[in-house]
Amino acid sequence: MVKVTVDMDVCQNHGQCVFAAPDIFRIDEDGRLAYVASPDAALRDDAEDAADVCPLQAIRVEG
Amino acid sequence: MAGAGIAVVGASLGGLRAAEQLRAAGWRGTITLFGDEPHLPYNRPPLSKEVLAGEAPASGTQLRRRPSVEDVEWRLGTAVATADLTARTLTLADGRVHPYEGLVAATGVRPRRLPLPGGPPRHVVRTLEDSAALAAELVAGARVLVIGSGFIGCEVAATARTAGCEVTVVAPESEPMVLAIGEDLARALRHRHEARGVRFRMGHLATALTPRGAVLDDGTELDADVLVEAVGSLPNTEWLAATPGLDLTDGILCDAHLRIGGLPHAVAVGDVARFPNPRYGPLPRRVEHWSVPGDTARHAARTLLAALTDTSRDPAPCAPLPSFWSDQFTLRLQSFGQPALADRAELLSGDPESADGDLLYGYYLGERLIGVAALGGPAAAAAAARHRAELMTLPEPVV
Numbered sequence A: 001m002v003k004v005t006v007d008m009d010v011c012q013n014h015g016q017c018v019f020a021a022p023d024i025f026r027i028d029e030d031g032r033l034a035y036v037a038s039p040d041a042a043l044r045d046d047a048e049d050a051a052d053v054c055p056l057q058a059i060r061v062e063g
Numbered sequence B: 001m002a003g004a005g006i007a008v009v010g011a012s013l014g015g016l017r018a019a020e021q022l023r024a025a026g027w028r029g030t031i032t033l034f035g036d037e038p039h040l041p042y043n044r045p046p047l048s049k050e051v052l053a054g055e056a057p058a059s060g061t062q063l064r065r066r067p068s069v070e071d072v073e074w075r076l077g078t079a080v081a082t083a084d085l086t087a088r089t090l091t092l093a094d095g096r097v098h099p100y101e102g103l104v105a106a107t108g109v110r111p112r113r114l115p116l117p118g119g120p121p122r123h124v125v126r127t128l129e130d131s132a133a134l135a136a137e138l139v140a141g142a143r144v145l146v147i148g149s150g151f152i153g154c155e156v157a158a159t160a161r162t163a164g165c166e167v168t169v170v171a172p173e174s175e176p177m178v179l180a181i182g183e184d185l186a187r188a189l190r191h192r193h194e195a196r197g198v199r200f201r202m203g204h205l206a207t208a209l210t211p212r213g214a215v216l217d218d219g220t221e222l223d224a225d226v227l228v229e230a231v232g233s234l235p236n237t238e239w240l241a242a243t244p245g246l247d248l249t250d251g252i253l254c255d256a257h258l259r260i261g262g263l264p265h266a267v268a269v270g271d272v273a274r275f276p277n278p279r280y281g282p283l284p285r286r287v288e289h290w291s292v293p294g295d296t297a298r299h300a301a302r303t304l305l306a307a308l309t310d311t312s313r314d315p316a317p318c319a320p321l322p323s324f325w326s327d328q329f330t331l332r333l334q335s336f337g338q339p340a341l342a343d344r345a346e347l348l349s350g351d352p353e354s355a356d357g358d359l360l361y362g363y364y365l366g367e368r369l370i371g372v373a374a375l376g377g378p379a380a381a382a383a384a385a386r387h388r389a390e391l392m393t394l395p396e397p398v399v
């Protein structure tokens, strides 16, 4: 399993992670970021891609 | 040469992503990253925003590094002086020679300077050190003159104004950022800056600098304690000049697979790369947006590995969707596609006369939507993002 954490104090809702990894990240109805904290291991590359494209570098991927 | 590994020149966003993508594509050999700055790769956008405002510590700007690059060799504080792309060697500033099998050029750009002598204390914003030096001068009441109204000029103006400085922007164009977002949205952007106290002298050039400020082409003298030069950039390509046959007129000319001058073992990524993007025709262009180093690194890494391992490469050309954002005051400007290449802009939503509401413009080339740009809050940016799928559609035929 992969562990994903987003520093919500840093996140500024750019939404780039949603394009990179739509199975992990989405923007909810209030325009705020929601995400799966323990996505399937098969989504590791997507999670890494999402962390790469975050302009605030707010996403961490572990495990 | 076998075993010499891959050399990456430039240890910033593009260089780091290239190393990570080489690993992701299966390269297990040596990777050496040369960077003339003393720092590990850090993020530049906050340098004109949070870091300049003193809201974020410089230490918070380090770029995340994938675990896969833990074993790369970092040669920081080490400028590459020249490269011989035929012999496949680099010569470092200290004279040492470094052979390589494959090369990634990721040397970015540096600020262009005004061709005028003198003036009050002068600043540019490209590095951590630049940002710290300017931040120290942005005290309330300081008169800040920003020359240039591109995105760094506008961001610095907003940050300085927020810090309580008296800010004036001078630039020859009709409106700030007009080249990137077109006349209408640029005018709205200026109005919002003016509503927050930034003054503009658009349509003017500084023709002389004095210790007290600047003289404009209409004879006006502007008093300033601090001068910020934000007049564009120059690609860092001098280290390649010794290799004959390369086109370095504006960055490094690459083919559709990011190969330098058609050479099999050398690729370029990020701000320094000039390449054709089939989304927008055959003309090669350089794009100085944060998203481009990542996109080009992925493609360039595969191109280079195919050459080094004698396998066939992905036949599709590199075709990233350009996107940029800019934060000015509490406004976010968000763009997808290439508004600059449009022949017509259309207001898609919002009221351009309002001082604060969200604005969304579509940019068309003929009938085709080739860009969108939004100004306002998160909802405006989200509205722009909804056009992304349409902008991703490649035109026919693909070259």
Ligand SMILES: Cc1cc2nc3c(=O)[nH]c(=O)nc-3n(C[C@H](O)[C@H](O)[C@H](O)COP(=O)(O)OP(=O)(O)OC[C@H]3O[C@@H](n4cnc5c(N)ncnc54)[C@H](O)[C@@H]3O)c2cc1C
Binding pocket: B009, B010, B011, B012, B013, B014, B015, B034, B035, B036, B037, B043, B044, B045, B046, B047, B048, B078, B079, B080, B081, B106, B107, B108, B109, B125, B126, B127, B152, B236, B239, B269, B270, B271, B272, B288, B289, B290, B291, B293, B323, B324, B325, B326, B327
């Ligand atoms: C202040 C600022 C704010 C920005 N804000 C935004 C924004 O809001 N949105 C957006 O989309 N984009 C923004 N950008 C643009 C974005 O940061 C760049 O597109 C990105 O940094 C390009 O990455 P790069 O790796 O190609 O080049 P660079 O980041 O320029 O890195 C190149 C590196 O190579 C080094 N180098 C050069 N020559 C040599 C040599 N001979 N030997 C060794 N090393 C060498 C350089 O010193 C540098 O460290 C901003 C840029 C700046 C400067």
